[in-house]
Amino acid sequence: MDTTELSLQDRITGRLALLPAAERKVAEYLRNHGPDAIFATAGQIAAATGTSDATVVRTARSLGYTGLLELRHSLTRQVVRATSPAPPPGPEGSLLTHVFAEATRRLADTLRLTSASTFDTAVDVLAGAREVLAFGIGPSETVAAYLALRLRRLGRRARATGATGFRLADDLLELARGDVVVLYSPSRLLAEIDVVLDHAAAVGARAVLISDSLGPVFADRVHxxxxxxxxxxxxxxxxxxxxxxxxxxxxxxxxxxxxxxxxRAELLTGLRSELSQTGGRRRTTQPPHRKESP
Incomplete structure (x- = not known):
């Protein structure tokens, strides 16, 4: 493939797993702070990532650029395309149309990237779990909680966490053999992911990763x-x-x-029915009056 046609995002996704740890930090910074890096020097990027000027330049070359200058030019073109003014409002150019068009593209791309065998494997792993622990941080925490809720409504044991730092340790205590961890992590390399995966492997739990670009990084550590x-x-x-x-x-x-x-659905419906009736009830009896002393 002609790498000159690849965006910085695509290059990082394809090579992140192969980069040394220091270069990986630089690549993550470039992906998450692209506009900030357009006018940044190697020294400024190095300071932001805790690396060195030489590491920044090596990262650019590892990603297929001749150096930092070509990488910045590529970033500039990418940002210009992404921030170009939207077409004037109209049946085919409204903001609503733009958002729905992007959503449609993302879902179509996701479907294209998901093979039937891979999806079936993920279903089998979840269906065979003793308990599912869903993990996500930030917006991903909402999706993790959604998975746990939906599984519990099917009669499956499931819980979710968005904890970080020391608080995460409490949620990992009950993880055991036969459990499954579902990790929602779009693109950020979080220290917590390493801890979760290491602990899952130690206790005999399996892991499912849902991500746009971290698959190659954790391929040998998730099921x-x-x-x-x-x-x-x-x-x-x-x-x-x-x-x-x-x-x-x-x-x-x-x-x-x-x-x-x-x-389970019938039980849930019954409980909801009882709760709705309880909410509409009023007390029909009065507490007994206490006799007053003469």
Whole structure:
């Protein structure tokens, strides 16, 4: 493939797993702070990433550029394309049309990147779990909580966490053999991911990763990876493809045991019915009057 046609994002996604740790830090910074890096010197990028000028230049070359100057030119073109004024409002050029068009592209890309065998493997892993622990930080925490809720409604044991630092340790205590960790991490290399995966391996739990670019980085440490296409513009939320994948996974797990899912749904409906009636009740009896002393 002609690498001159690849965006910086694509280059980083394809090579992140092969980069040394220091260069990986620089690549992550460039991906997450592209506009800031356009006019930054090697020294400024090095200071922001805790590396050196030489590491910044080596990273640019590792990504296929002749040096930092060509990388900055590529970034400039990428940012200009992403921030070009939208077409004037109209049936084919409204803001609404733009957002829905981007959402459609991201979902189509996610579907294209997800093979049937990979998806089936992920469903089997979740369906066979003793308990599922869903992990996500920031917007991804919402999707993690959504997965746990949907699985519990199917009669499966599931919980979610968005904890970081020391607080995460409490949520990992109960992880055991036969459990499954589902990691929602679009593109950021978080220290917590390493801790979660190391602990999962230590106790005999399996891991499913849902990410747009970290699959190659953790390929040898997770059981299966599902790709969730990223957005270059930010017009649609980072969790969009992850949530749609989650819906598909939940339906796949449900199909493994329709009887359990149906019984659980009936129980949920019954509880909701009771609660709705309770909420409308009024006290119909008065407490007994206490006799007053003569």
């Amino acid at each position: 299966v990876t599902l790709a969730a296409a990223h957005t270059p513009t930010g017009a649609t939320g980072e969790g969009l493809p992850s949530q749609v994948l989650t819906d598909a996974l939940v339906l796949g797990v449900r199909a493994k045991d329709e009887t359990r899912a149906t019984e």
